[in-house]
Amino acid sequence: MTSAELVSRAQAGEEHAFAQLVLSHEHELGLFLYRRVNDPHVAEDLLQDTFLAAWKAIRKTGPDLRVRPWLYKIALNAARQWERRQRILRFVPFQPHQTTAQGETLPDQDDVQRVLRKMRREDAELLLLKTAAELNYSEIGALLKIKPATVRQRLHRARERFRALYGNEKETG
Amino acid sequence: MNPQPCPAADILSAYMDGELEASEQSIVSSHVLGCGLCTAELRSLRAVDVLLRRSPDVALPRFDTSVLSRRQRLLPKPILVILIILALAAIAAGGTAIGLKVADILRTDKNVETQPAESFPSKSHEEMKEGSEAQTTPSGMEWEIWSVPEVEAALEAPLLQPTYLPEGYELVQRYAPLQLNAEILYLAADGTSISVRESNHKHGNVERPPVPPGAGEQVDIGGHLGIYIRGGWFQEEPEGLPVWDPDLVHSVVFDSGTLVVEIDAPVSIERDDLIAIAVSMK
Numbered sequence: 001m002t003s004a005e006l007v008s009r010a011q012a013g014e015e016h017a018f019a020q021l022v023l024s025h026e027h028e029l030g031l032f033l034y035r036r037v038n039d040p041h042v043a044e045d046l047l048q049d050t051f052l053a054a055w056k057a058i059r060k061t062g063p064d065l066r067v068r069p070w071l072y073k074i075a076l077n078a079a080r081q082w083e084r085r086q087r088i089l090r091f092v093p094f095q096p097h098q099t100t101a102q103g104e105t106l107p108d109q110d111d112v113q114r115v116l117r118k119m120r121r122e123d124a125e126l127l128l129l130k131t132a133a134e135l136n137y138s139e140i141g142a143l144l145k146i147k148p149a150t151v152r153q154r155l156h157r158a159r160e161r162f163r164a165l166y167g168n169e170k171e172t173g
Numbered sequence: 174m175n176p177q178p179c180p181a182a183d184i185l186s187a188y189m190d191g192e193l194e195a196s197e198q199s200i201v202s203s204h205v206l207g208c209g210l211c212t213a214e215l216r217s218l219r220a221v222d223v224l225l226r227r228s229p230d231v232a233l234p235r236f237d238t239s240v241l242s243r244r245q246r247l248l249p250k251p252i253l254v255i256l257i258i259l260a261l262a263a264i265a266a267g268g269t270a271i272g273l274k275v276a277d278i279l280r281t282d283k284n285v286e287t288q289p290a291e292s293f294p295s296k297s298h299e300e301m302k303e304g305s306e307a308q309t310t311p312s313g314m315e316w317e318i319w320s321v322p323e324v325e326a327a328l329e330a331p332l333l334q335p336t337y338l339p340e341g342y343e344l345v346q347r348y349a350p351l352q353l354n355a356e357i358l359y360l361a362a363d364g365t366s367i368s369v370r371e372s373n374h375k376h377g378n379v380e381r382p383p384v385p386p387g388a389g390e391q392v393d394i395g396g397h398l399g400i401y402i403r404g405g406w407f408q409e410e411p412e413g414l415p416v417w418d419p420d421l422v423h424s425v426v427f428d429s430g431t432l433v434v435e436i437d438a439p440v441s442i443e444r445d446d447l448i449a450i451a452v453s454m455k
Contacts, residue, residue, distance in 0.1 A: 019238040030233035044234035051236045081356065110229050130190065131225035137192050152192065156183035159221050166224065
């Protein structure tokens with residue numbers, strides 16, 4: 001079954017078809033969310049929220065739905081909403097995270113994660129949308145509400161920044 | 174010798190992404206074939222992408238498709254809010270059995286450490302505020318303002334909005350990103366914000382940890398039962414136990430009958446002013 005057929009069946013409420021779409025996209029969305037929020041437990045929650053929201057909303061979408069950018073839009077909004085809550089309430093957890101409350105620590109971050117955390121949040125986001133998500137400039141532009149030409153400039157700067165920071169990380173690490 | 178000058182760095186990047194016009198793509202391609210510098214640069218840029226596409230050592234999340242068949246993934250969370258309100262009402266009425274039972278919710282979770290924020294040695298409240306304000310308004314931050322009908326369609330209920338706000342606060346955000354609850358944000362020039370979250374009972378998306386004894390107070394919000402909470406949990410990133418700080422934030426939670434509404438505001442706004450915002454929700 002083609003992706004378009006799966007989307008069409010999921011739009012008609014076929015759970016099995018939607019589950020196939022989940023299988024096709026959960027790894028990449030999981031990677032994107034993990035890289036974006038830097039916490040595998042939070043990423044897991046956000047992945048659940050993303051797919052549940054998508055399942056709820058897909059029936060309202062039209063025949064021209066481009067499912068990958070759409071899923072990333074939902075995932076990005078979920079990540080931003082989570083992050084915004086952290087910021088707005090000034091690090092007040094709505095639900096104190098179990099791992100933190102129980103005194104456990106997060107897994108060791110890899111070099112990529114450390115570098116991403118040192119970058120401006122919007123640059124890291126842009127970079128992930130191009131690399132992990134493999135969206136094109138116009139899809140990224142639509143998602144971030146910026147022009148494709150701006151995507152091009154900012155993306156290149158973000159790549160250069162990542163490269164420089166990664167080089168430093170390797171030197172010092 | 175390569176007749177063409179080396180393309181600008183962002184063009185090379187766009188070339189790698191296949192984002193140039195066909196004619197431009199062809200010109201850059203011919204150049205790169207004969208240019209060691211550009212070939213090396215391309216290789217280096219590709220390495221960046223390879224690193225970012227590679228899976229980390231941690232187990233990546235999976236989605237449990239069995240939840241699709243269930244109506245809701247979790248128990249409706251407004252229950253907690255409503256229980257807190259009931260507890261306060263019962264306690265105010267003289268401590269009935271239900272009041273005593275539910276009063277446990279108001280006690281601090283055993284896994285959570287409470288202490289006055291001022292005894293927290295690592296960072297002062299003021300320092301923390303400065304740090305978070307810088308994050309609240311990063312340059313280039315994209316805010317989304319959905320139309321009221323759009324939000325209401327997602328919320329499946331009429332949206333309530335404040336008709337009164339303290340001076341200087343402007344709408345910057347109004348949306349329902351997960352189609353589960355609505356979020357409205359008002360920002361002032363000093364970076365402080367008032368946040369309104371609304372959740373339809375039938376979706377259930379209100380999450381609130383227990384509050385310590387004495388931090389909650391029953392209030393009347395235009396005839397609806399509400400709770401005023403002075404303080405909030407504070408947690409150092411990325412590890413460490415949360416502590417309750419009575420001067421961090423204050424909030425009002427009330428049940429409109431259809432929606433559970435929660436309004437958070439900085440403590441620079443007076444308690445009565447915050448309650449006035451809640452009362453003005455129409």
